[in-house]
Amino acid sequence: MSKQELPIVDVGVQVAAEACCAPLVCEPLDEAEATELAPLFKAIADPVRLRLLSLIACHEGGEACVCDLTVAFDLTAPTISHHLKVLKQAGLIDSERRGTWVYYWINPSVLARMSALLSPASALAGTPA
């Protein structure tokens, strides 16, 4: 109990980096990493963009036309376009124009990186390496 009373000030705890993208729970994020990662989460920190991402990912062929996406919302086309731009600038999706339509698909590696960062504290509980 007395142990918990003491303010063991030891913030500089740098637990030897080893893994390429260590989960949040394994090693403290430095300022640079946090600054780089936060915009990724900001990009999906919106209900519309979360659904857009999901709709694109689940769409047949792994890609979706803007017209497919727009009809799923009660929002105007410019607004959908804006959200797609945010997702694209974050690197979460990419797009290509084919004739009249523009198609979007997700970038799985970025999503995987984000997932890994949040991955279970379980790794900490029992992982050897």
Added chain:
Amino acid sequence: MSKQELPIVDVGVQVAAEACCAPLVCEPLDEAEATELAPLFKAIADPVRLRLLSLIACHEGGEACVCDLTVAFDLTAPTISHHLKVLKQAGLIDSERRGTWVYYWINPSVLARMSALLSPASALAGTPA
């Protein structure tokens, strides 16, 4: 500096089952789910809060005192307090006062849920269908 000892702690372990919510890529999110999930990502969509979460998760004992956290930033105490409140209201962390100090620890199950949602687009990445 060569701290190798891992703080293998048991932080209120209650890892959510993986099957609780389908990944983004398996099934389109409906509006209600998106509205519920977006705030979780919004909570970590900030460099300061990402680092706070990481610092707390990595801290010895799985919990950290506010005083430990404040010194890691060039921000005032009220600002840190504000960010901790945002994280807590999102359900990502919890806290308790013990004597003079207030301690924060992360809620692994919420983090696990978020990770699972973004989890491997692998299904999608390899499906030419």
Added chain:
DNA sequence: TCTCTAATTTGACAGATATCTATGCACGAG
């Protein structure tokens, strides 16, 4: 060419957010 449709860009505006200073509250020590 001219016109129609798909999608983006621009400009504007209400609402949210990050930060600070000043203040208040809850402890523990005298």
Added chain:
DNA sequence: CTCGTGCATAGATATCTGTCAAATTAGAGA
């Protein structure tokens, strides 16, 4: 009880964000 410290809240403000209407760009077809 009084004082000092750790932390939270309140209020103020500058900036960012989501949305729409209007204008613009790009391609298809007559």
